[in-house]
Amino acid sequence: MKAVLPGATIGILGSGQLGRMFAISARRLGYRVHTLSPDTDTPAGQISDCEITAGYHDLDAVRDFARRVDVVTFEFENVPAATAAEVERFAPVRPAGNVLHVAQHRVREKTFLRDAGFPVAPFRVVRNHAELQQAVAAIGCPAVLKTAGFGYDGHGQAMIRHPEDADSAYRKIGSCEAVLEGFIDFACEVSVVAARGADGSFAHYGVVENRHRHHILDSTIAPAPHAPEAVEIARAIMEKLEVAGVLAVEFFVRRDGGLIVNELAPRPHNSGHFTIDACVTSQFEQQLRAVCGLPLGSTEQVRPAAMVNLLGDLWNGSAPDWAAACALPGVKLHLYGKSEPRPGRKMGHITALGPDPQTALDRALQARDALTAR
Ligand code: AMP
Numbered sequence: 075m076k077a078v079l080p081g082a083t084i085g086i087l088g089s090g091q092l093g094r095m096f097a098i099s100a101r102r103l104g105y106r107v108h109t110l111s112p113d114t115d116t117p118a119g120q121i122s123d124c125e126i127t128a129g130y131h132d133l134d135a136v137r138d139f140a141r142r143v144d145v146v147t148f149e150f151e152n153v154p155a156a157t158a159a160e161v162e163r164f165a166p167v168r169p170a171g172n173v174l175h176v177a178q179h180r181v182r183e184k185t186f187l188r189d190a191g192f193p194v195a196p197f198r199v200v201r202n203h204a205e206l207q208q209a210v211a212a213i214g215c216p217a218v219l220k221t222a223g224f225g226y227d228g229h230g231q232a233m234i235r236h237p238e239d240a241d242s243a244y245r246k247i248g249s250c251e252a253v254l255e256g257f258i259d260f261a262c263e264v265s266v267v268a269a270r271g272a273d274g275s276f277a278h279y280g281v282v283e284n285r286h287r288h289h290i291l292d293s294t295i296a297p298a299p300h301a302p303e304a305v306e307i308a309r310a311i312m313e314k315l316e317v318a319g320v321l322a323v324e325f326f327v328r329r330d331g332g333l334i335v336n337e338l339a340p341r342p343h344n345s346g347h348f349t350i351d352a353c354v355t356s357q358f359e360q361q362l363r364a365v366c367g368l369p370l371g372s373t374e375q376v377r378p379a380a381m382v383n384l385l386g387d388l389w390n391g392s393a394p395d396w397a398a399a400c401a402l403p404g405v406k407l408h409l410y411g412k413s414e415p416r417p418g419r420k421m422g423h424i425t426a427l428g429p430d431p432q433t434a435l436d437r438a439l440q441a442r443d444a445l446t447a448r
Contacts, residue, residue, distance in 0.1 A: 077367040078145045080104035084362070085143030085165065086118055087111070087157065089125070091410040091420060092342050092358075093118030093149035095350065099358040105366075110139045117410040118149065130157045140164035147319065147365045151178040151340055152224050168272070168365040169319040169340045176315065177340045180253045181222045190314050192307060193334050195326075197255040203241065209254040210240050216257035219243045221250055231289060233257070258334055260326035264300050266308040267346035269360040269370055272318040277360065277370040278305050279353060284324070284345050290418060293438065294345045294381045295431045296352065300327050307333065315340075320361040322346060344383065344420070351406045351425045352379035377427040380435035382442050384422040386415035394445035404428055405441045 078084075084100050086093045089111035097107045097118050107122040112129045119125030124142075128135030130153055140146060140161040147168055148158070155178070158171040167174075176182050187194045198209035200219065210217065215237060221230035232243035234254070244252070263286065268278035283298035284291055308323040315321075322343030326334040346357035355363075355371025363370055388394050399407055409422035424441050428434030 079366070079368075082106070082144040082366070083108060083123070083142065084365070085110065085139055085146040085161070086122070086149055087130070087146060087153045087161070088149035089113060089116035089118040090149060091117045091412075091422075094121050094410055095347070095356075095408075096147070096149060096342065096358045096361055097121040099356060100362050103359070103362065105362070108139060108143050110136065115413075117412060120411045130154050133157070133160050136160050137164065145365055147341075147361065148174065149341055153178075169315075169317045169321070173315050173317050173319075173321075173340045177338045179223050180220055181251065183338055184253060184255075186315075187311070187335055187338075190311075192311060193332070195255040195258050195334055195336075197253050200244070200252040200254050203244065206240050206244050206252075206254070210234065210237050213254055213256050217254050218257055219247055220253050220255065221247050222252055223250075229289075258326045258336075259329065260334070261329045261331075262298075262300060262327050263324065263336070264298055264304055264327055265294075265322055265324045265343065265345040266304045267320060267322045267343050267349070267357050268305070268308045268312060269320045269357075269364050269373075270312045270317045271364050271370050272367050274313075275370050276309055276312070277373045278308060279346060279349055279357065279373050280375065281305065282345055282348070288418070290385070290420075291344045291383055293383070293435060294348055295435050296348050296379050296381075297375060297431065301325065301331065301333055304333055307335065311335075311338065319364045320346075320357055344423075345381075347408070347423050348379040348381045348425050349373075349375075350408070352377055352427060378429065378431045378434050379425055379427050380431060380438045381423050381425045382435075382438040383420055384409075384424065384442065384445070385417070386419040386421050387417045388421070388442075388445055389415035390446070395448050396445070398444035398447065399424060399441040402426075402437060402441045402444065404434070404437055407441075 083106040094117035108124040282296040342357040350356040426437035
């Protein structure tokens, strides 16, 4: 593959914070960036040379976008597969559309993982009430019902604690195609963010621990002492999918130490944001290198780190006290340029560095508390 070199134009499908941090990396290396999404004044568009506002199904606009860029990547996996296929007629898409196809649909994702021998929670596909009853009988309770497509941050999920809850849970998620999976009584959640070059080279950021609140990632601690074998599973998944780019694998660590793969994200991931401030090469620069066919960069983590997300809930009528957080040692503030702080919306994050992961986490949490202490 011929490398796409600085000066070339990268296209991004999607325009959220992942696209923004990717675009910042790309521009730092001298690339031009075009984004396409249905919105204007977006986190990624604000950083781009050209922000195209068009729906993903507007194939005329998609073609126009694809003709003017040298390579295309995406920053969230819910880009319609047909859009990726149309782009591929004009410019390479990395990771390729097949990776998107698997990762954007829970039935395909779980089936791929199970059939390839990776450890996943027991699951059944649910397309109607009859299948739901059969699935509940087979999996047992508690179980988690998840929509097959377009879920994120716990949206499109419902817990089924007793068989009689099943029908209301199914209505809650919209009675659409879904997966019922066994509830995993995990000790903790971890993830591995890794990159694979088009030449098969591999790099990873080790195992990090993730804590969630209301199904949304709340904090990441890096490095984490758990489950080093998670890296080998991530590597094997990327080989099997022939990924060119960054991919994150989220895991549950069972109480006996065994691993269950929960989800794949074929792009930089919230649990890899610490790499911007703590690693030689951030996950975003790594994605850029991988999609452009440049050598992967060093993933060495220079200092222990922790990341906490800043959700719209922090606003509560007035802007958080940014200066108070910035006053603390080892604290780095990242904001995504979003004007509307809705509850549950990811508005930014804080990374704190420290002599050890726990101190870093304490600092990050202290910084977040300082935002609303006034
Ligand atoms: P997901 O959208 O699948 O990543 O789920 C979001 C969060 O919900 C996970 O990070 C877990 O904290 C929780 N969760 C999802 N599936 C399960 C499960 N099968 N067992 C236990 N907790 C789960």
